[in-house]
Amino acid sequence: MGIVNSFAWIFGAGLFQQIWGIIINAVSDGIKPYPVYAFQVTLWLQVIMICLGVICSIVLYRKDFGGKEKSVKLTNHAV
Numbered sequence: 001m002g003i004v005n006s007f008a009w010i011f012g013a014g015l016f017q018q019i020w021g022i023i024i025n026a027v028s029d030g031i032k033p034y035p036v037y038a039f040q041v042t043l044w045l046q047v048i049m050i051c052l053g054v055i056c057s058i059v060l061y062r063k064d065f066g067g068k069e070k071s072v073k074l075t076n077h078a079v
Helices: 002-028 036-065
Strands: none
Touching (some): 002 036
């Protein structure tokens, strides 16, 4: 479990911080203080990534469960 969590933190939070910095520098052309628009672009990127994650979760759920609830039939047998 520790290995799985490490990959999630390294490639999730750690990688996205670097990507945000690259996008903010690119949008603002290095002008400091950074304009609000640069931060808005990165936040919209985050919203898109969250939506993509939700879509992937729905697809995986439907693949695993077929989108249907599986019912269990109970029968009474005389002993």
